[in-house]
Amino acid sequence: MYKPVTIKDIALALNLSPSTVSRALSDTYGISAETKKIITDYAKKVNYQTNPIALGLKNMRSYSIGIVVPELANSFFSQAIAGVESIAYENGYHTIITQTHDSSERELINVKHLAQRSVDGLLISMSSGTSDYSFLKQLHDNGLPIVFFDRIINEIETFKVTSNNFGGAFKATELLIKSGRKKIALLANAPQLSITNERLLGYKKALADYQIPFRPQLVKTCYKGGNDYQEVEDAVKEWLFMPEKPDAIFIGSDRISISCIRALKKLNFDPQEIKIAGFSNSDIVDLLQPSISYVRQKAFEMGRTAVEMLLKLIKSKYPITEFETKILDTELHWMNDQKDS
Amino acid sequence: MYKPVTIKDIALALNLSPSTVSRALSDTYGISAETKKIITDYAKKVNYQTNPIALGLKNMRSYSIGIVVPELANSFFSQAIAGVESIAYENGYHTIITQTHDSSERELINVKHLAQRSVDGLLISMSSGTSDYSFLKQLHDNGLPIVFFDRIINEIETFKVTSNNFGGAFKATELLIKSGRKKIALLANAPQLSITNERLLGYKKALADYQIPFRPQLVKTCYKGGNDYQEVEDAVKEWLFMPEKPDAIFIGSDRISISCIRALKKLNFDPQEIKIAGFSNSDIVDLLQPSISYVRQKAFEMGRTAVEMLLKLIKSKYPITEFETKILDTELHWMNDQKDS
DNA sequence: TTGAAAGCGCTAACAC
């Protein structure tokens, strides 16, 4: 049984009072240099570690922030988490990371877990299946600071940070058009997600700007967010067997991009015929075959921004009523091939 | 300021004592059905959540386990974490995940963080740079349950689980030999890691079994574990310009595999000439170009096994002195190409 | 069946 040294133990051993020991250890004033030295030396010797649970109970603070993301194995989210960590650690906070695997049940459980763990605040990117936000709303109403990132929602008023999904989708679609493609399909992410609609709008705007009529049959939705490979393959298959099949596909998410590439490869499509572009933060997307042009989000920066917002909320003495939604730019990485004009 | 409902609040509101409320809520005996119903109903109404920090202080248990891995963005580790979560949640534990980015400084900080957070136990896969285990040893000596997985160490006696790295490397090397390759290079991971040596031994054994002399110049070590791309490129470049250049490369880790493929592609090598195989748990390794045969570890199962071992340690009333090191099988996925005989 | 009181480890207000 793990039984750490307590302040009381030290006080007893040194024939002092617990409060004196506490003062010495927490480096406050009102203590003589000698006593302090005796105490700190002894504390080091017995490897004293302050018990953060007791501290948490005292201060009603846990100095931890909860992170809820759909998937750790997704480069975008792991990059964002790295960004969060960088700032959190600097500020003496640590992070409790959980993943939902895009399940709203798991999300509910995880958020409850974190709230019960008394995290001082929550960073969350919504899972694709969630449509009931009442639980989050309740926590937020109870005063738990929450910041949304990437997959944000309108139902709760707080700080938010996301990418310029509209602009990213627009730029990519525009370049597909400029490279000579006219029948551009869109493989969209789960419809509940904020990012899905923004990307759809960017795609539509580019079509409109270049006088290409929008054709609903060229838009397919992956309700499972790419977690269900078959869903993606079915969509792709349908396109490939259309009389006027698409000459380009724009893909609304990282995971769907992968599934789409896998499907195209399996279906033996001709890479010259259909050009592919999509959102992706994978660090090996450039090694994939068939190749794909990609829109990259500033994931690390998004994580940093989100946690900075959260710390502002946590540290604020008075309730904040003015909230900001920050939009980060995206970068387009274009893969040239022979057919491009 | 987030101010949750306490037992005291309920007691006050219902004109009862805190202890009665506690009994009703914790479902113990010695309480009348009616009082219990009144209390639980009211608790539900005001959305009472038991404060786990206070509970932790009382029980000296946090019901959380710490996980320390080198990198979340690595498929192997995110799969292992998913395995850990599956069992941990079932048992009422939750997980605090941290990553070290393969830095021993970060590792030290994270482990200290977790120990201070009073995790009930620790699951750790060592970062590649670590050679001083004294802090872990100290924690372990103090009674903190620790289980090592994947990248294990000999210096601390406890439960461990890892893959059959020897066997995996042997099988892969053997198949390279059987497919007609004779000059098989090895791109090895950081030398401090347990897995590095085991994979080296498997490689050597396969060469020996097929009477192929071991040539030291065909083994290169990535001291940075593939985090430094240049290190990998330099190694590959040297091989490509050797008079008798290798006709196959076996790679000792996921991340190095990626860097190696990137380097080969950049250096415009001929995929017919050099066959590549390596350890990888990436779910898109089959889409990479140039293609690679890969040894896959049972990551999910490893996570499950590790946490089961840890829970055994945590729940044990008496100190455990008999420890087991479990070895999981690997799976070889072979990519055929034309030149294979 | 219920209430009062003590205590988990820590800190801070208040004595001395």
Add this chain to the structure above:
DNA sequence: GTGTTAGCGCTTTCAA
């Protein structure tokens, strides 16, 4: 400069 005490939220004797 140091000790005493109370209290954070909860459970658990012990007493009523």
